[in-house]
Amino acid sequence: MASVRKDDVWDSMRKGAQELVEKEPLLGGFVYSKILNQPTFERSLAFMLATKLASSTVLASQWNDLIIDALTSTAEEEKSMGGRGSPAPGTGSIADAARADLRAILSRDPACPSYTHAFLFFKGFQGLQAQRVSHWLWSKGRTVIACFVQSSISEVFGMDLHPGAKFGRGILVDHATGIVVGETAVVDDDCTLFHGVTLGGTGKVSGDRHPKLQKRVVVGAHASVIGNISIGHDSKIGASASILHDLPPNSVVVGHKGIVIQKRGHKGKHSLLSKL
Numbered sequence: 050m051a052s053v054r055k056d057d058v059w060d061s062m063r064k065g066a067q068e069l070v071e072k073e074p075l076l077g078g079f080v081y082s083k084i085l086n087q088p089t090f091e092r093s094l095a096f097m098l099a100t101k102l103a104s105s106t107v108l109a110s111q112w113n114d115l116i117i118d119a120l121t122s123t124a125e126e127e128k129s130m131g132g133r134g135s136p137a138p139g140t141g142s143i144a145d146a147a148r149a150d151l152r153a154i155l156s157r158d159p160a161c162p163s164y165t166h167a168f169l170f171f172k173g174f175q176g177l178q179a180q181r182v183s184h185w186l187w188s189k190g191r192t193v194i195a196c197f198v199q200s201s202i203s204e205v206f207g208m209d210l211h212p213g214a215k216f217g218r219g220i221l222v223d224h225a226t227g228i229v230v231g232e233t234a235v236v237d238d239d240c241t242l243f244h245g246v247t248l249g250g251t252g253k254v255s256g257d258r259h260p261k262l263q264k265r266v267v268v269g270a271h272a273s274v275i276g277n278i279s280i281g282h283d284s285k286i287g288a289s290a291s292i293l294h295d296l297p298p299n300s301v302v303v304g305h306k307g308i309v310i311q312k313r314g315h316k317g318k319h320s321l322l323s324k325l
């Protein structure tokens with residue numbers, strides 16, 4: 050007999066949805082259609098994204114079919130990879146990446162009370178899952194439809210995520226408004242991006258031209274990280290900083306020149322801050 054996979058995120062989402070409807074019956078139709086009437090996390094995710102992205106010319110049912118295709122194919126691809134460790138950014142099951150993102154949001158965002166809340170209300174979460182679908186299309190050479198998805202994400206969620214960009218798992222995209230991520234950017238597992246972040250090119254080169262964020266990097270609101278540079282794991286980039294050069298792991302940087310104020314774990318006066 051085939052074993053039924055345990056899905057703690059989905060179980061918790063359904064429980065949260067039930068509680069939400071009891072508290073606010075006005076939202077009953079909304080919550081039932083997106084979660085409680087759906088048989089699985091995958092179906093729920095596809096329906097939620099499809100209804101967000103739908104327009105008068107590309108219907109929710111067409112989006113739903115496309116997204117289900119992406120979720121099924123990427124799950125099969127991950128299975129065929131043998132399930133060894135976390136997949137490289139931009140590869141592996143989209144649904145499992147979405148589950149990891151929900152876990153990350155609940156554990157790292159004090160404003161998030163439940164998986165249900167993030168799933169239904171956080172456009173950073175929703176837009177990122179749509180980007181994962183566009184990236185799957187991009188990786189299959191379906192670049193026109195991938196760019197159409199990018200354009201729809203931009204219109205609906207207010208952030209511009211190129212389909213070529215590679216995102217790992219456990220990503221918190223908080224508030225999300227105004228985020229721009231370029232084609233060759235890589236955001237590894239457990240990173241956090243606040244609103245207004247740019248992971249951009251210098252405008253002077255083509256090819257591989259966007260930043261690579263290693264694991265657990267936090268990029269503060271309205272910071273710009275520019276060029277094909279590497280941001281070492283566990284670094285924090287301050288709100289409104291501009292970063293144009295590689296940063297070693299554990300850096301904490303602020304200001305227009307991305308001045309290092311400390312190496313995390315090392316105590317001492319931030320003397321360089323007097324230059325700001």
Ligand SMILES: CC(=O)SCCNC(=O)CCNC(=O)[C@H](O)C(C)(C)COP(=O)(O)OP(=O)(O)OC[C@H]1O[C@@H](n2cnc3c(N)ncnc32)[C@H](O)[C@@H]1OP(=O)(O)O
Pocket residue numbers: 224243268269270285286287288289290301302303304310319322
């Ligand atoms: C609705 C919302 O809440 S949206 C959330 C938006 N929040 C963000 O984007 C958070 C981003 N985080 C930051 O900018 C943080 O300040 C960090 C990560 C850069 C630094 O955090 P910490 O390591 O705790 O540094 P700490 O707060 O002790 O500050 C150290 C010094 O840097 C200065 N500093 C901190 N952040 C910044 C910044 N973004 N720009 C300029 N200077 C800064 C401080 O004034 C302080 O200076 P001082 O030593 O002269 O007093």
Ligand SMILES: N[C@@H](CO)C(=O)O
Pocket residue numbers: 158159160223
């Ligand atoms: N979501 C984060 C930043 O706004 C918080 O509530 O602190």
